[in-house]
Amino acid sequence: MSAAVKELIGFDELSKIDIRVGTIELVENVNKSNKLVKLQVNFGSFMRQILVGMQGERENTQEIVGKQALFIVNLAPKKMAGEISEGMLFDIGYEDGITPVLAQPEKPVPNGTRAG
Template sequence: MHLDHDPAAAAAETIGFDEFLKVDIRVGTILRAEPYPEARKPSLKLEIDFGPAIGRKKSSAQIAALYAPDSIVGRQVAAVVNFPPRQIGKFMSEVLTLGFADGEGRVVLFSPDAPVPNGSRLF
């Protein structure tokens, strides 16, 4: 799967609302973050709490260019929680933490602008 980070790229093909609902995007709070120097791109290993229904999940996120591990603990982020786990080097990433590329291609985390309960679903 290729994701286009070009802000000038054309919109993706039209999908139905039912297809959108298949992607389970939830908010969680980062409990732990540590460097992941073995990754090909500057990354952090995250442990995120998605509340009682989803639980704690691990994610490898390419966010080390903009975020220090200690600066994001306690921050809420959005992630896709229903993709199959993916092996990233020696680390098993269980969720896809979401972000947008800035003008230099660095990943900026996507998060709510006010606190919401962990596990809240995007709609």
């Protein structure tokens, strides 16, 4: 069964979200967490550390190293398990209870390319 569509928003609200393509260069477990991993993501002109709750969702979290994915890069930094997250990974499936997969461009594009 499909989830209900969320409430309508205006284009002005949507335009505030900065979604960019980045390449995941490093994946490390977060010491104080049994769920979080720390990603080092290359956005071309800048790097970001982004925390993601994917331990236990994948047999091998290293399988995403070198892959491009979509990220929100203008979220306020958030401290989790003693580490700072500087953005959010877009994944597909978590909210619907299926094993998440990365939201990815169909072919390689330059790091930092904006979505939308």
